[in-house]
Amino acid sequence: GAVVSQxxxxxxxxxxxxxxxxxxxxxxxxxxMFWYRQFPKQSLMLMATSNEGSKATYEQGVEKDKFLIxxxxxxxxxxxxxxxxxxxxSFYICSARDAGNKGRDEQYFGPGTRLTVT
Amino acid sequence: DAKTTQPTSMDCAEGRAANxxxxxxxxxxxxxxxxxxxxxxxxxxxxIHGLKNxxxxxxxxxxxxxxxxxxxxxLPHATLRDTAVYYCIVRVGGSSNTGKLIFGQGTTLQVKx
Numbered sequence: 001g002a003v004v005s006q007x008x009x010x011x012x013x014x015x016x017x018x019x020x021x022x023x024x025x026x027x028x029x030x031x032x033m034f035w036y037r038q039f040p041k042q043s044l045m046l047m048a049t050s051n052e053g054s055k056a057t058y059e060q061g062v063e064k065d066k067f068l069i070x071x072x073x074x075x076x077x078x079x080x081x082x083x084x085x086x087x088x089x090s091f092y093i094c095s096a097r098d099a100g101n102k103g104r105d106e107q108y109f110g111p112g113t114r115l116t117v118t
Numbered sequence: 119d120a121k122t123t124q125p126t127s128m129d130c131a132e133g134r135a136a137n138x139x140x141x142x143x144x145x146x147x148x149x150x151x152x153x154x155x156x157x158x159x160x161x162x163x164x165x166i167h168g169l170k171n172x173x174x175x176x177x178x179x180x181x182x183x184x185x186x187x188x189x190x191x192x193l194p195h196a197t198l199r200d201t202a203v204y205y206c207i208v209r210v211g212g213s214s215n216t217g218k219l220i221f222g223q224g225t226t227l228q229v230k231x
Contacts, residue, residue: 034218034219036221043221043224044221049217091159093161093162095219107219109163114159
């Protein structure tokens with residue numbers, strides 16, 4: 001099946017710094033990628049939709065200036081958490097929608113990135 | 119997209135069939151039923167989806183009631199590796215599909231030896 005990777009898998013950063021998380025579709029092109037956040041013992045919460053070559057669409061309540069999303073190519077989207085604070089510590093997961101697989105249209109999820117802000 | 123209701127948790131004996139129910143009484147005619155699962159500390163994994171007909175693949179079967187207000191995911195021979203949180207999601211399909219998946223709380227399935 002299709003593979004989506006995330007880098008890094010774990011990151012620890014100090015409060016006030018910025019962290020960039022990469023999401024790559026390895027064997028297919030993804031015009032649309034999604035970013036989710038998951039706190040312990042909770043479900044996934046959709047943060048934003050990342051569209052190749054255009055601005056991301058953010059869900060209500062998600063600060064676009066804090067969570068910067070760039071989708072510069074059909075295989076790469078990045079999420080930058082700016083001026084991170086301890087409350088931003090979470091599991092960040094991306095998913096990619098296969099542009100050439102309209103028949104099935106399932107999304108493929110990355111393995112997630114565990115962010116800890118100290 | 120329609121909301122779904124799932125039991126919080128279920129147990130299943132290893133080797134037996136696991137039947138996971140989902141209620142989606144407000145589902146619209148153009149909404150599909152999707153099932154994903156998430157094993158601890160991993161990204162969700164696609165299992166199966168359907169519109170109104172029953173579906174089967176190598177992982178599971180999806181049974182959708184005739185009125186489409188509920189469905190059941192069946193894992194025919196559950197193994198310990200099937201222990202996970204299972205999410206039932208309904209969303210619009212076809213050309214008007216935004217692709218967004220809205221996750222509820224899901225069902226935690228514990229497969230026991």
